[in-house]
């Protein structure tokens with residue numbers, strides 16, 4: 481496709497989308513604006529955008545596609561600002577916000593001006609923020625939820641998908657209220673739980689200083705998302721209050737149930753509780769990024785000698801196998817236990833395992 485794209489909010493998601501669009505549609509010009517000038521400067525310097533706009537009116541006036549990728553409450557104000565500007569009549573305006581009902585309702589102001597708005601939400605991300613974390617592979621195999629209202633012509637939805645083709649995401653059309661209900665369950669609510677576990681641990685560690693040092697693999701796995709942008713999550717919670725209040729009531733019942741199990745001390749029931757959870761968790765799709773991003777983890781048992789990590793990554797580099805993440809599970813203090821290396825694809829993980837087994841006598845296994 482050819483034309484001009486304007487991205488408002490040059491953070492993790494706006495930056496990643498700009499990279500995807502440029503990869504797929506080499507002829508387009510991508511302009512960007514961020515209220516934080518440093519982010520805009522960085523976006524230009526990293527080649528994420530072609531030009532930085534001075535302000536929203538300047539970037540919006542000749543755009544064929546406008547992507548708003550700011551926290552959801554700011555998205556609301558940006559939509560209001562756009563509704564007062566002269567835009568190209570054929571422009572498509574979309575957003576990336578994690579909530580949809582309030583945003584789509586606000587966008588009726590654009591529709592009244594004859595401007596097409598299609599709500600969007602790529603269901604992949606990270607706890608990192610800012611353009612420096614942007615990646616063109618972020619949305620690969622993820623669901624990309626779209627919430628066009630009934631008045632949007634199908635051809636416009638197809639055009640938006642064409643613009644976003646380089647994400648390699650799977651588009652799914654859904655009603656805004658259903659969107660907020662479902663993402664409340666699989667995304668927003670888990671973020672509250674992760675933050676609450678961290679808060680409780682922090683309070684307890686005030687009187688027991690060993691706690692942070694002992695907070696190991698399980699704690700880190702379940703609380704990674706508590707490192708996400710507080711501003712972004714404040715906005716999401718305020719936009720999805722009703723759904724989240726209901727989920728919190730259900731959670732309180734769930735926790736009371738677990739407390740009862742502990743009080744009665746019934747081993748069979750406790751076993752059943754964990755077995756059911758394991759069955760559902762193990763049955764979630766592995767090969768696609770669904771509600772949870774799928775990582776292709778390889779666990780490598782490594783002995784404790786200096787340089788062992790760089791030795792393993794060196795073998796992978798020799799075979800040109802890219803890794804997306806690496807971490808060490810410390811099973812005992814000062815003793816390296818397991819190296820967990822994440823890959824983008826199953827094929828990379830298989831190649832990596834073969835490579836490590838051919839160079840070393842370390843044992844390997846797959847995480848689930």
Ligand SMILES: NC(=O)c1ccc[n+]([C@@H]2O[C@H](COP(=O)([O-])OP(=O)(O)OC[C@H]3O[C@@H](n4cnc5c(N)ncnc54)[C@H](O)[C@@H]3O)[C@@H](O)[C@H]2O)c1
Nearest residue numbers: 489491492493515516550551552554577578605606609610
């Ligand atoms: N982080 C994720 O995992 C994720 C995934 C999918 C969707 N989202 C949604 O996408 C949106 C962006 O999230 P992100 O992770 O890229 O956040 P981010 O913090 O990395 O980037 C947001 C950017 O928007 C800018 N901004 C804020 N107000 C602005 C305004 N009025 N005008 C212009 N720029 C403004 C900020 O300065 C920042 O650079 C949010 O609505 C979020 O809910 C996030």
Ligand SMILES: O=C(O)C(=O)C[C@]1(C(=O)O)C=C[C@@H](O)C=C1
Nearest residue numbers: 578603604605606607667705771
């Ligand atoms: O992987 C993460 O760090 C995320 O939190 C990504 C995540 C999610 O909850 O799955 C967060 C918010 C988005 O709206 C979509 C994706």
